[in-house]
Amino acid sequence: MALHPIGILGGTFDPIHYGHLRPALELLETLELAEVRFVPCRVPAHRAAPSVTAEQRLALARLATADQPGFVADDRELRREGPSYMVDTLASLREELGDAPLCLLLGADAFRELPSWRCWRELTRWAHLVVMRRPGATQLLPPLLAEFVAPRLLDDPLALRREPAGGILFQPVTQLDISATRIRALLARGQSPRYLLPEAVLAAIRDQALYRSLFIETSIPA
Numbered sequence: 001m002a003l004h005p006i007g008i009l010g011g012t013f014d015p016i017h018y019g020h021l022r023p024a025l026e027l028l029e030t031l032e033l034a035e036v037r038f039v040p041c042r043v044p045a046h047r048a049a050p051s052v053t054a055e056q057r058l059a060l061a062r063l064a065t066a067d068q069p070g071f072v073a074d075d076r077e078l079r080r081e082g083p084s085y086m087v088d089t090l091a092s093l094r095e096e097l098g099d100a101p102l103c104l105l106l107g108a109d110a111f112r113e114l115p116s117w118r119c120w121r122e123l124t125r126w127a128h129l130v131v132m133r134r135p136g137a138t139q140l141l142p143p144l145l146a147e148f149v150a151p152r153l154l155d156d157p158l159a160l161r162r163e164p165a166g167g168i169l170f171q172p173v174t175q176l177d178i179s180a181t182r183i184r185a186l187l188a189r190g191q192s193p194r195y196l197l198p199e200a201v202l203a204a205i206r207d208q209a210l211y212r213s214l215f216i217e218t219s220i221p222a
Ligand code: ATP
Pocket: 009, 010, 011, 012, 013, 014, 018, 019, 020, 023, 105, 106, 107, 108, 109, 110, 111, 132, 175, 176, 177, 178, 179, 180, 181, 182
């Protein structure tokens, strides 16, 4: 088998920003992925409810990915009831895509939290894991995770094509110190998050007055 793997980047995308998009583009090119699917969660399983609706976050992800060949916004978690568990998402992608190699793309921070995810050990049954790490950074893992990684560790990106799932690859990417939390905080303070996220996303946030309640709440003088 030498199929090009399909990348999956799940997240809250509240909102999507260049810290998601740039590493995803680098992986698309360096790992020669067939595509990267951005999968916004309906209800995040691991954090407080976002301040805009899932449909609005999906629409922003669609705007951000529209002009990049190979980027796709995938709405499957919005079509499913209940909390969005990645293990269910990967199972549904596997059902749809047959034997194609799947790669779950994870930031190093998200990877460290993996043992708190539902059925986390099953993730590698459905997909490879690709951890986007800062170039040169050492990856000191908690013992539970280190034990999980050791027998699955891949050192050659080409190995991702040989099996549909099961490996773990640490791949250096340019990391941008950008978070959605910071973008929301800037909007809340009435400051501009320009250049941290695509112009089209920022224009939609402004046009639709998204994150505005946050803005109004925090900008009224005491
Ligand atoms: P928040 O600040 O609201 O927690 P976030 O900016 O971290 O959000 P998420 O939607 O939670 O974004 O992230 C989705 C995925 O993208 C996760 O795997 C996360 O590790 C990764 N990610 C987020 N920001 C970056 C970044 N700046 N560089 C690399 N990966 C990132």
